[in-house]
Amino acid sequence: MNQLKNKKDGYDVLVVGGGPAGMMAAGRAAEAGARVLLVEKNDSLGKKLLITGGGRCNVTNAEFDARKLVDKLGDKGKFLFSSFSQFGVPETFDFFHLKNMPTKVEAEKRAFPVSNKAQSVWDTLVTYLQKNNVEVLSDTPVTGLVKKGSEIVGVQIGNKKILRAKKYILATGGKSRPETGSTGEGFLWLKELGHKVIEPDVALVPIETKDGWVKQAQGVSFSNVRVSVFQNNAQQFSKTGKILFTHFGLSGPLILNMSKDIGELIKYGEVKLSLDLFSDLDHLALDAHIRTIFETNQNKKLKNVFGLLVPPKMVPVILSLTSLDQEQYVNKISKESRLALGRIFKQLFCQVHKLLGTEKAIVTSGGLALEEIDFKTMQSKLYPNLYCVGDVLNFDRPSGGYSLQICWTTGYIAGDHASKK
Numbered sequence: 001m002n003q004l005k006n007k008k009d010g011y012d013v014l015v016v017g018g019g020p021a022g023m024m025a026a027g028r029a030a031e032a033g034a035r036v037l038l039v040e041k042n043d044s045l046g047k048k049l050l051i052t053g054g055g056r057c058n059v060t061n062a063e064f065d066a067r068k069l070v071d072k073l074g075d076k077g078k079f080l081f082s083s084f085s086q087f088g089v090p091e092t093f094d095f096f097h098l099k100n101m102p103t104k105v106e107a108e109k110r111a112f113p114v115s116n117k118a119q120s121v122w123d124t125l126v127t128y129l130q131k132n133n134v135e136v137l138s139d140t141p142v143t144g145l146v147k148k149g150s151e152i153v154g155v156q157i158g159n160k161k162i163l164r165a166k167k168y169i170l171a172t173g174g175k176s177r178p179e180t181g182s183t184g185e186g187f188l189w190l191k192e193l194g195h196k197v198i199e200p201d202v203a204l205v206p207i208e209t210k211d212g213w214v215k216q217a218q219g220v221s222f223s224n225v226r227v228s229v230f231q232n233n234a235q236q237f238s239k240t241g242k243i244l245f246t247h248f249g250l251s252g253p254l255i256l257n258m259s260k261d262i263g264e265l266i267k268y269g270e271v272k273l274s275l276d277l278f279s280d281l282d283h284l285a286l287d288a289h290i291r292t293i294f295e296t297n298q299n300k301k302l303k304n305v306f307g308l309l310v311p312p313k314m315v316p317v318i319l320s321l322t323s324l325d326q327e328q329y330v331n332k333i334s335k336e337s338r339l340a341l342g343r344i345f346k347q348l349f350c351q352v353h354k355l356l357g358t359e360k361a362i363v364t365s366g367g368l369a370l371e372e373i374d375f376k377t378m379q380s381k382l383y384p385n386l387y388c389v390g391d392v393l394n395f396d397r398p399s400g401g402y403s404l405q406i407c408w409t410t411g412y413i414a415g416d417h418a419s420k421k
């Protein structure tokens, strides 16, 4: 995969970033006749695409009225009028249907693959690239864009190597979920080129939960909790750090740091958190710890011993989640009950209601100032052989499939125009 076939003759179009926008752009440019190289830093394409919509991928929104579609995107939507008339929602449905990926439309006009799997969208795009002979250079982080006057003349790989083409499409994404590859380097390069880049809002906000027990624990903090985030019964990510229980839910440094990513997930469905209060002990070690405490206090009542395991305020909260009787003597507690208690300490579930204080469904994503792009072609107004697509652009994206629609629209248009001689 990493042998450059076209190196000698050169490439017409070089796409940086193999997310949905980059794949669409590369596929379309090649389909229209260009020799295309797609450079991706991960070992595989579209890592974020595979986690979209909780793994189901809300591929677009079945809003066929372009005016209403544009309205959904707020003030900045107007930039996309001409773009949607070239490749909008109907063209997106056609694109996937003609490639044997049927879709279904659910509440709020959200469209998903019939398979309920983001993998189907990924497969469709990868097949599109293969059929049109796009060369993919994976495992290759681009480190910068090289310019000469108002022209881009190459992309830098590592310290010395430069890859060249006639036109360049920047599809490096935004900054959410950096573990998928979207780490925001594209924004730095654009700034170096003299483009205006709007910084994303970083949502550092507490989280409101639905569960009563969380609120009863208000004021209690734990310094080493592992918080795992679940959607559609699948773990999405997890982190360890300090949390604080509050009268509305959860706060503390760890929760604040996780809030942006959790906020992104709630756009696409229910989110549950699992709290491991003893993250440094595995189940066996925790049971040994509980057993030792029980053995040294065997003639005491549970309510008087429990405080040796968790802060006093947490005692009634945890006990209410178990079938244990607080008046029971510790030496009467069965092994099964003790093991069940350990499981509760390591897996306290609660459900996210919303991010506190962000009544808007989304946090502004930031990105390249829209007035610096020609939306008929996706060309930079400063560097005519540079095209910018997808999350690189400073749109505010509500949930509902609109983000990916922006990727399909801008990706297709950039690929189409960049392929022209």
Ligand SMILES: Cc1cc2nc3c(=O)[nH]c(=O)nc-3n(C[C@H](O)[C@H](O)[C@H](O)COP(=O)(O)OP(=O)(O)OC[C@H]3O[C@@H](n4cnc5c(N)ncnc54)[C@H](O)[C@@H]3O)c2cc1C
Pocket: 016, 017, 018, 019, 020, 021, 022, 039, 040, 041, 042, 045, 046, 047, 048, 049, 051, 052, 053, 054, 057, 058, 059, 060, 140, 141, 142, 143, 171, 172, 173, 174, 176, 177, 180, 181, 182, 183, 184, 185, 186, 264, 265, 268, 389, 390, 391, 392, 400, 401, 402, 403, 404, 405, 407
């Ligand atoms: C949890 C979650 C769920 C979502 N669900 C939905 C949904 O259901 N529907 C919807 O419409 N939107 C959804 N979104 C938003 C959607 O995923 C994004 O809008 C979309 O992925 C943006 O695509 P992109 O191609 O612009 O960027 P990205 O998907 O971020 O891809 C950018 C690519 O560029 C690569 N790259 C970055 N820097 C470099 C470099 N220096 N060198 C080489 N390669 C580089 C990255 O590795 C990555 O592969 C979701 C987002 C999240 C976080």
